[in-house]
Amino acid sequence: MATARPRLAQLSSLCLSSSRPAPANISARLLSTTPPLTARVVPRIVSKKETLKPKGGSSNPQKNKKKGEETKKKKKKARTTYIQYDQRDADQFSLCDAMRYIRAFEVGQKPTSVKYEMHVKFKSLKNGPVIRNRLRLPHPVKTDVRICVICPPDSKYAKDALSAGATLVGEGDIFEAVKDGRIDFDRCICQTDSLDKMNKAGLGRFLGPKGLMPSTKLGTVVKDPAAMLKDLIGGAEYRERLGVVRMAVGQLGFTPEEMQRNIKAFIDAVKKDMANLSDKINKELAEVVLSSTNAPGFPLNGEFISPDSAITSRDLSTS
Template sequence: MAKVAKRIGAARAGLDRDKLHTVEDAVAFVKANATAKFDETIEVAINLNVDPRHADQMVRGVCSLPNGTGRSVRVAVFAKGAKAEEATKAGAEIVGAEDLMEEIQGGRSDFDKVIATPDMMPLVGRLGKVLGPRGLMPNPKVGTVTMDVTKAIEASKGGAVEFRAEKAGIVHAGVGKASFTEKALNENVKAFLDAIVKAKPSGAKGTYLKKIALSSTMGPGVKIDISEAAAAAPSA
């Protein structure tokens, strides 16, 4: 622990905590200081001026990162018959129906994403208390309740990141790994910011984006200039 604290302290010593950075500068600093013995995840956190307790202020969606997430995603699919066969061919690690429900109720949790065909949702709904807290409940709004299971599996494994505003109005997500090039990370960060901007709910009033910070798993957070970041987003 002492080595970690010392390393983080050294990184913070070279950082002006109050300065607002461009996406490029923030990525360069975070990547340079991600010096842990493992490939750290690069994470973005956005504080939004919304109250998710109100339906018209909920921010939720999915973003397809152009350069992927860098992590291996295990997909579980609830489907039967031809769709179950399709899911297996598309690369899903776990496929089932009632049997899979019972396994999950029994404690199985070796998956990162859950996809279901619409006819399976009454079954999957029984797992709400298990999947909900982990953010794994399939939802048609983010493409995980669908008949096109191949597309959903490919998106999950290819860099699709789901996001949802927490109670305090904060959205966060992993947007790559420290081993990625700066160019790849810049593109991923900007794509995610673009998705958040496009997901602005009808009930959001005033300044939508309040704060943006970028960090690595073990590194300090770097503040990003909101106006610059919004202007640099792909759709801007």
């Protein structure tokens, strides 16, 4: 009994302590018997299109297949050749008729200031080799070409170059003038003994962008510059660009006979360049057009004068 009384006293003290008010620092939420509020879930509104069409695309595989075929058809393959037009229905002119119409467009112009220009169009691949060469016409078109010859100034090559018609001859003076921006020449050739000095001078960044830098690949580094000057004076370069070769073939004052000889020499040179290409390269002449500085182009039919022409070659001669 003695041991039971202290235990009863402890139990009574515990009961009294539980009836006391809760401390103020205990949250009312912990004492509340109601369950906590939870977030309300709102259902997502699904559109009509989403209910009909799944997320991955159309539910019809046949329709997807047709769309893929249509997109493949729409994609055009890149052309490997240049666009060609049928010349059978186009107007073509004889040489005398074309010169007559061109002179009508050039009324009032000086005979030496206007140039006849020939355009030769090819049937060729876009990524194929191009034609490039130099030609001296029977009747030179431009005779006032300024030519620079890089060679030892006191050598025999310098004297021969000056007598052959060179405008500038030397080494150091030419190097300094080019670096200062004074490029007073239209062509530049180099003698083989001066090639190392020219390369050390660093003229490539000045003459290269203008297409004047001499190089062995272009044939402008030679042993005897005087021999090459004979071809350069009165000669001209031509190069194929976008399937067309262009070259000045005469002045406005040239006679039809002079034009005929120049055009024949140019066409023969182009055909020779085509023959030198590989047998695997198919390059054909498609069209030959004659134009001038201010006149449009007139396709030529290969005739010198048409049978029903009202003019003669004498009417177009200025001599």
